[in-house]
Amino acid sequence: MTEKKQTTDYSAIEKKKEAATRLVDFGETLYTQMTQNEFPWITMPSRSIENIIYSPKLRQYILGDRRVKRSARNIRHIRPLSQLVWTAFFAHHLATNRKTSTLRDVYYSAQAYEMSFKDQSESDNVIIDLETVTGSAREEFNIFPEERSAVFGDLTIEYTVPGYEGRRMNLTSHPDGLMVGPALTYSEFVKTSANKVIAIEKGGLFTRFIEENVHTKHNALLVLTAGQAPRATRHFIRRLNKELELPVYILTDGDPWGMHIAMVIISGSANAAHIRDLTTPDAKWSGVWATDIQSYKLPSIPLTERDVKRLHELQRDPRYKEKLWQREIKTFMKIGKKAEQEAFSRYGLTYIVDEYLPAKLEAD
Amino acid sequence: MASQTFEEISPADFFYRNREIAGFTNPSRAIFAAIRELVENSLDAAEAFAVPPNIYVRLSDEQDSTPGTYLLRVQDNGSGITSRHIPSAFGQVLFGSKYKLKQSRGTFGLGGTMAVLYGQITTHKPAQIISSTASSKVYKYRIMVDIQRNKPVILERRILLNRDRWHGTIVEFSLEGDYYRAMPKILDYFKQTALVNPYANITFVDPKGRLYKFTRVTTKMPSPPKETLPHPYGVDVEKVKRLVRVTPHNNMLDFMKSHFHRISENIAKRFIEFADISPKKNPRKLNPQEIVKLVHMMKRYEDFRPPSASCLSPLGEDLLKAGILKALKPEFTAVCQRKPSTYAGHPFIVETAMAYGGEIPKRGDFILYRFANRIPLLYDEASDVSFRVVKSFNWRRYKASQDMPIAVLVHICSTKIPYKTVGKEFIADRPEIKREVLNGIRDVARRLKRFLSKREHVAKEKRRLNIFSKYLPKIAKFTTELAGREEEPDIEKLLLSVRKVDRKKTDD
Numbered sequence: 025m026t027e028k029k030q031t032t033d034y035s036a037i038e039k040k041k042e043a044a045t046r047l048v049d050f051g052e053t054l055y056t057q058m059t060q061n062e063f064p065w066i067t068m069p070s071r072s073i074e075n076i077i078y079s080p081k082l083r084q085y086i087l088g089d090r091r092v093k094r095s096a097r098n099i100r101h102i103r104p105l106s107q108l109v110w111t112a113f114f115a116h117h118l119a120t121n122r123k124t125s126t127l128r129d130v131y132y133s134a135q136a137y138e139m140s141f142k143d144q145s146e147s148d149n150v151i152i153d154l155e156t157v158t159g160s161a162r163e164e165f166n167i168f169p170e171e172r173s174a175v176f177g178d179l180t181i182e183y184t185v186p187g188y189e190g191r192r193m194n195l196t197s198h199p200d201g202l203m204v205g206p207a208l209t210y211s212e213f214v215k216t217s218a219n220k221v222i223a224i225e226k227g228g229l230f231t232r233f234i235e236e237n238v239h240t241k242h243n244a245l246l247v248l249t250a251g252q253a254p255r256a257t258r259h260f261i262r263r264l265n266k267e268l269e270l271p272v273y274i275l276t277d278g279d280p281w282g283m284h285i286a287m288v289i290i291s292g293s294a295n296a297a298h299i300r301d302l303t304t305p306d307a308k309w310s311g312v313w314a315t316d317i318q319s320y321k322l323p324s325i326p327l328t329e330r331d332v333k334r335l336h337e338l339q340r341d342p343r344y345k346e347k348l349w350q351r352e353i354k355t356f357m358k359i360g361k362k363a364e365q366e367a368f369s370r371y372g373l374t375y376i377v378d379e380y381l382p383a384k385l386e387a388d
Numbered sequence: 389m390a391s392q393t394f395e396e397i398s399p400a401d402f403f404y405r406n407r408e409i410a411g412f413t414n415p416s417r418a419i420f421a422a423i424r425e426l427v428e429n430s431l432d433a434a435e436a437f438a439v440p441p442n443i444y445v446r447l448s449d450e451q452d453s454t455p456g457t458y459l460l461r462v463q464d465n466g467s468g469i470t471s472r473h474i475p476s477a478f479g480q481v482l483f484g485s486k487y488k489l490k491q492s493r494g495t496f497g498l499g500g501t502m503a504v505l506y507g508q509i510t511t512h513k514p515a516q517i518i519s520s521t522a523s524s525k526v527y528k529y530r531i532m533v534d535i536q537r538n539k540p541v542i543l544e545r546r547i548l549l550n551r552d553r554w555h556g557t558i559v560e561f562s563l564e565g566d567y568y569r570a571m572p573k574i575l576d577y578f579k580q581t582a583l584v585n586p587y588a589n590i591t592f593v594d595p596k597g598r599l600y601k602f603t604r605v606t607t608k609m610p611s612p613p614k615e616t617l618p619h620p621y622g623v624d625v626e627k628v629k630r631l632v633r634v635t636p637h638n639n640m641l642d643f644m645k646s647h648f649h650r651i652s653e654n655i656a657k658r659f660i661e662f663a664d665i666s667p668k669k670n671p672r673k674l675n676p677q678e679i680v681k682l683v684h685m686m687k688r689y690e691d692f693r694p695p696s697a698s699c700l701s702p703l704g705e706d707l708l709k710a711g712i713l714k715a716l717k718p719e720f721t722a723v724c725q726r727k728p729s730t731y732a733g734h735p736f737i738v739e740t741a742m743a744y745g746g747e748i749p750k751r752g753d754f755i756l757y758r759f760a761n762r763i764p765l766l767y768d769e770a771s772d773v774s775f776r777v778v779k780s781f782n783w784r785r786y787k788a789s790q791d792m793p794i795a796v797l798v799h800i801c802s803t804k805i806p807y808k809t810v811g812k813e814f815i816a817d818r819p820e821i822k823r824e825v826l827n828g829i830r831d832v833a834r835r836l837k838r839f840l841s842k843r844e845h846v847a848k849e850k851r852r853l854n855i856f857s858k859y860l861p862k863i864a865k866f867t868t869e870l871a872g873r874e875e876e877p878d879i880e881k882l883l884l885s886v887r888k889v890d891r892k893k894t895d896d
């Protein structure tokens with residue numbers, strides 16, 4: 025039994041409070057500028073390509089020192105600046121009313137305030153600006169993406185969201201797993217019997233693992249990433265790793281895209297270079313490897329042109345410079361093949377659970 | 389060998405058989421052509437009398453005839469026609485008073501009679517002409533055309549008293565036609581005629597009794613053209629032969645000086661030397677070879693003075709502008725009168741104008757109004773020299789594009805407009821004319837460009853200010869709420885400052 029732990033870099037409630045204060049400070053700064061007959065302006069770290077740097081120390085992308093100024097005096101800045109101010113206002117409004125909103129909701133809500141966004145990608149982008157300005161992740165001011173993933177296993181959590189404060193829940197309560205949404209994101213971890221986390225790319229395998237009792241056989245918490253893991257899920261995995269000190273294993277398809285799903289959980293994405301606490305640098309990619317395709321003689325399909333192009337990109341990517349990754353990229357290119365997780369079914373439905381998984385976990 | 393039969397036809401018979409070359413192609417074109425020919429005669433007549441034209445045109449359904457038969461009546465306040473010429477003026481083709489070397493609308497002595505002739509062959513009814521030259525009498529004729537002999541047949545002639553010294557002409561006859569198909573063109577015709585004759589009052593009543601009234605904006609008329617002598621570059625052997633036959637002079641020097649345009653004693657002397665003819669030679673004794681040689685030398689001699697433009701009567705920039713303002717009510721107009729120029733010995737003047745906005749429709753293309761000797765040209769636009777110039781013009785350079793409401797006007801005046809047909813619809817591609825049209829369009833396009841740039845600048849400035857006054861208040865409002873303040877900051881000063889600061893500083 026692992027008891028509830030409080031790590032130094034984390035407290036959901038604290039972080040949310042902090043985010044709310046930063047929003048108010050932001051408003052205060054601009055307000056004061058205007059009372060002094062000054063056009064409101066701000067500076068923030070630049071998110072341009074040249075300013076996104078890979079930090080070997082943090083093992084993730086970060087923003088460099090370059091900063092940009094946004095001023096209402098500039099005809100090209102005033103609209104994005106006013107959108108930023110509105111978004112800050114809206115986020116603060118959500119926080120004070122303890123409501124959450126999706127990225128899409130934000131886009132539509134703007135219209136009620138006669139703030140216009142050309143499309144959702146414009147509003148998404150302004151939300152990223154707001155993260156950059158305040159240094160808080162959007163989840164901390166209650167804005168969540170639509171995609172949601174799931175978790176299953178013996179972990180008891182305690183809710184902190186309105187109406188559920190203090191209520192506890194064991195994550196084996198529902199056989200389909202529980203959605204990693206705002207409520208779970210801000211729950212406190214109470215206790216768990218698990219000694220590892222297995223993150224799985226696809227829903228089919230996630231369900232199979234539950235049916236085959238992988239969680240008890242292997243004492244594991246199962247996380248479904250449903251493709252590229254959403255930020256909330258990456259954050260959640262990090263918490264399992266940091267707060268509960270559970271090692272994390274990632275299972276994906278055996279192709280460059282699967283590889284990258286694992287890598288983003290481990291080292292983050294360039295898009296989130298302005299945000300910390302989304303990565304799990306010690307997580308392991310357990311397969312399907314290119315070398316597994318060979319050693320398990322898995323049914324495979326030829327790489328497409330796009331796959332090969334992607335492999336070349338990954339080969340040059342600073343996140344992929346370690347031996348394992350380079351070896352697997354080379355093997356993929358050598359054999360010219362890829363395989364899906366389902367390929368193990370050729371050895372029977374339970375083979376992946378009974379043979380492959382233990383071998384992989386042991387290999388660690 | 390089959391025997392051939394020969395016959396001779398009269399000019400009236402020729403035009404009866406080939407009426408399409410005079411514009412009487414089909415029932416819709418015919419009704420347009422008839423109205424137009426009579427209106428143009430009326431305009432000529434009023435200008436000849438130096439009075440601002442008052443023209444009244446009425447087209448009505450012929451009651452007791454087959455549908456599509458109309459009664460056309462055109463009345464003017466022009467010079468009138470002397471009694472003895474009335475029958476021939478309307479009953480004989482190629483009879484007219486405008487064969488002179490000066491600018492006029494009519495040229496061939498054809499239009500009025502063709503209209504009457506067309507009416508006669510479609511309805512078999514006589515035409516009625518009432519006219520007075522402000523004398524004590526008014527003459528009233530009923531005539532028909534003897535087509536085979538090209539002669540008028542007088543059915544009735546009456547003389548009335550003219551107490552108030554009325555002057556003018558009333559022409560009335562029946563014709564078949566298709567008014568409803570011709571209507572758009574006819575209305576365009578009146579509108580454009582009013583534009584290019586802004587000193588005229590024109591009234592048109594259509595068969596439905598609808599009244600279209602175009603009121604003059606000025607009584608100022610362009611100065612009338614003076615009759616001129618032929619320029620040596622513009623004559624041919626036949627012309628010189630005729631002059632030789634009638635000249636009262638018996639030496640070449642006087643002959644040249646008095647029968648040709650702008651020839652001084654000096655020029656005459658030098659030319660005769662150049663042509664290798666004795667100055668003492670009696671022109672009446674020139675033999676055919678010598679006449680051919682003389683004409684040939686005239687074309688080769690380079691030092692004749694260019695024709696003067698006194699025989700021309702362009703509209704002038706002020707009148708053209710007034711006409712455009714009245715007809716199109718544009719936001720912007722530029723007009724240009726080019727210097728007189730010549731082609732093949734014929735003087736001509738090009739006037740151009742460009743207008744933007746107002747009642748000019750957006751048709752996805754520039755709207756071209758073509759005029760020649762103050763008449764609008766409405767058909768066969770694509771074959772016209774001005775159309776080609778407008779098409780190949782580099783509009784982009786002048787910031788203009790086809791989606792803007794832009795009208796281009798080209799007016800060409802000449803003693804001899806190089807029409808491609810007797811129907812007077814479009815003008816041939818003479819390089820000299822083309823060049824002048826192009827230069828004229830360039831001139832007004834430059835001014836259009838300045839207007840468009842300024843307009844764009846104003847619009848841009850307005851957009852800029854709009855952006856500030858739209859977003860700054862929002863920033864003020866939301867930061868106030870965010871900061872939990874009661875009172876919004878006063879941003880009036882900031883908004884005022886964007887107004888004052890010039891653009892460069894703001895857009896840094």
Ligand SMILES: Nc1ncnc2c1ncn2[C@@H]1O[C@H](COP(=O)(O)OP(=O)(O)O)[C@@H](O)[C@H]1O
Nearest residue numbers: 429433477484485494495496497498499500501
């Ligand atoms: N409304 C009119 N007023 C005065 N004269 C006219 C009028 N209509 C025609 N005429 C005379 O009749 C002549 C013949 O007219 P028309 O056949 O139209 O030939 P054109 O106009 O080409 O000379 C004109 O030259 C003119 O002298």
Ligand SMILES: [Mg+2]
Nearest residue numbers: 429494499500
């Ligand atoms: Mg005529």
